[in-house]
Amino acid sequence: PPAGPEGLTCDGSAVRGTLAQVLSGMEAGVLVAPARNGDGSVLVAVDLTGPGVTRTALETLDPTRGQARMELDGATARVLGPPPDIGDLLCVALAAEQLGVMRAALDAIVAYAKVRVAFGRYIGSYQGVKHKLADMHAKLEQAESIVRYAAWAADESPDDLPEAAALAQAYVGRACFEVARDHLLLHGGIGYTWEHDAHLFYKRAKADEVLMGPPRVHRARLAALLEL
Known part of the structure; x- marks a missing residue:
């Protein structure tokens, strides 16, 4: 708690x-x-x-x-x-969950873009949609690299863990929310309904973003740790 x-x-x-x-x-x-x-x-x-x-x-x-x-x-x-100091480990674990949210959201919208037809074409063929999907994929790849590094630090390099944990929440938290938001938007009208799961991705991503403190808190901590 x-x-x-x-x-x-x-x-x-x-x-x-x-x-x-x-x-x-x-x-x-x-x-x-x-x-x-x-x-x-x-x-x-x-x-x-x-x-x-x-x-x-x-x-x-x-x-x-x-x-x-x-x-x-x-x-x-x-x-x-005695109570352990597990704040950094919780940040890493949360980042791993956020990465899972990002991957599930991206997989879902890519599958939808391949079957949803608008104006006689699959929506995945429209340049605007392709650009948005590419941006989402880029954020996912960056997030995965950061989470893998943070998990390695938690397991193998405790001295690097504070910086890795701060980096994970500074980037992955916001990236997860942005991917979940775009996942909802690209679904169009159906994405705004209670019957679709898009709002669940969106709400989990937003709640996770602030669960261990908003990204700005972790950015400030990372800057302090790096003496910037």
């Missing part, structure tokens, strides 16, 4: 506090989050099926990934150990 150690307190096996936004909070059976105790901060696993747990569903942009407000009042928990 996007909350720091100040959100929860841990007293033995009981946890109290509130988290404003928890991904999949209405469905989850266990919550893993940092909490504050007498020794500093610890990572706890909270049993969400027991007493002392109040969940409130939130209205979200992306209907396929729900969120909930979580209020804990003596909920049963188990201390896992």
Whole structure:
């Protein structure tokens, strides 16, 4: 959840506090989050099926990934150990998801452009559509290179991970949204209907773009890390 150690307190096996936004909070059976105790901060696993747990569903942009407000009042928990610093790893994992959104969106619109006929021609034969598809493909290729580099850094080169993670979210987050947006636009009128999946790509891409902070935050961090 996007909350720091100040959100929860841990007293033995009981946890109290509130988290404003928890991904999949209405469905989850266990919550893993940092909490504050007498020794500093610890990572706890909270049993969400027991007493002392109040969940409130939130209205979200992306209907396929729900969120909930979580209020804990003596909920049963188990201390896992010190909280790890996983912010950069989360940025890389999110970038990998965003890359998948981009690829699925591009594959879908390319397939559509091959069968949709307008004014007696397949829309994929129109120069304006071809240029847009080429731009989307170029963004996908750049994003894949960045995500592969970030994944390598996460696995093999921890010293390079902060810069790689910042780069991934600085570029891939916005590129994913732009590809999802153009995927919707190129579908024409059908892309704006609830019956089509285009709006789901669009909403997931927009929600992901700001999940770990907007791209401008990561650009500023990358500039600071590179001492620019």
